[in-house]
Amino acid sequence: MQELWLVRHGESVGNVAATAAEATRAEVIDLATRDADVPLSATGAEQARALSAALNEGPVTPQVAWVSPYLRAQQTFALSMEHVAGMEGVAGTEHVARVERVLTDERLRDRELGILDLLTRWGVAARHPEEADRRARLGKYYHRPPGGESWADVSLRLRSFLRDALADDAGVGLVVAHDAVVMLLIALLTGMDETRLMQFASTNTVLNASVTRLRLENQQWRLVDFSDVSHLAALGADITVHPGSPDARPE
Template identity: 40%
Template sequence: MSTVATEGSTRGPAEIVLVRHGESLGNVADRAAIAAKAHRLDLPANDEMIDLSEEGQRQADALGRHLGRLPAEERPTVVISSPYQRARSTAERALAGLDLEVLLDERLRERELGIFDGVTWYGIKADHPEESDRRDRVGKFYYRPPGGESWADVVLRIRSLLVELQARYPGERVWLFSHEAVILAFRYVLEGLEVSRVLALQKEEPIANCSMTRYADRDGALELQARDDVSAIEDESAVTREPSHAEEGDQ
């Protein structure tokens, strides 16, 4: 059950749809690094500037065609994206056929990994064993890498964003383009999940690129209607997910 009340359709969005960005060059590099047990990803850009792969572009375009086929009463009325290039590009390509502005909100950005940006779990274990030990002591949800954010930090910005969405967009169909960790943070807040459950979901049910997780107002609360829905893209592009053993990040 949702923990965020909306008091019927008079308060808060009528619908929130969470879209993970299409496959990125970082996703491709991450899979290659994990396969090679490399310590770092081979990437030329910082996390903010990582763009879509060719497959990710196809996924975003397929989502756009899906949106174009929806009846007017089911299309988004408000679109907000993470400012990170892979999410912004996904939103812009998907919305190319609709007369909607893509708004940007930094609270939808990926979880910041600080000094571990671009470092694989193999690299952390080998080169920073003291941080690996500290993470084990503190616990994954509250562990904050040097210069980065904990999962709890991401949850705090999502709580802030939800309050603003409720106040600014009553009755609207709000689509948010973001990242895996952020979508899981939404699930944690909206569904009242236990910490252990939301962390298990990252490994057990990795979120597909360009998938949709949908919540709708039901009797004053936002309730989950669909999660990790890839029906919009699966007939036109590959469905891609992170390796289930990946420990950190969503490049």
């Protein structure tokens, strides 16, 4: 593996609901669907289709893809590959990539929030003030909500994923997952400690349907592109900023 591309799913209906709840200072995000089954919004589907150019038509393209089992990630990958289906042998499409292997990997699922699931920052403060105090004392990297995961917990399962993925003989690999997963994979590959990761995440957002690229150079992984959405701008697709639940992010 010489390059690893990290894609965040397109805008989901959960992103929209969470942003609306935060804007109105509601305590609970209005979402009946469990996290694993949250679909893309109409805008997210448009963004996913716009990903095609970034993933399939450059001089270097992925040969293997690992996708989170969550619906929004599965839909993002499927829509980004729609235009290459049935194009085998079509003149002028020799440069279009065809991912040879697609693997669903549960280690790429989004961070689990336990009892804080579907709560805004206002909801956490009102309904679980003891957890807000614990989070302030422990820091967001190590705070584990009851029934959920800390960022350190997610890092552990991602270390396991990387051990398998980086041993693959494909030159370029693709991961389609979630903002926290993208942030933590960057940290693990580039050697960021807790302090550096928190500083980086506090000033950088993984945008919906963005592409982050890392390259192996002289036995070290280097961040080449972060949260690139030029493919969205080129096709006139909306660029959306949805950090999601405040407890799911490190700032």
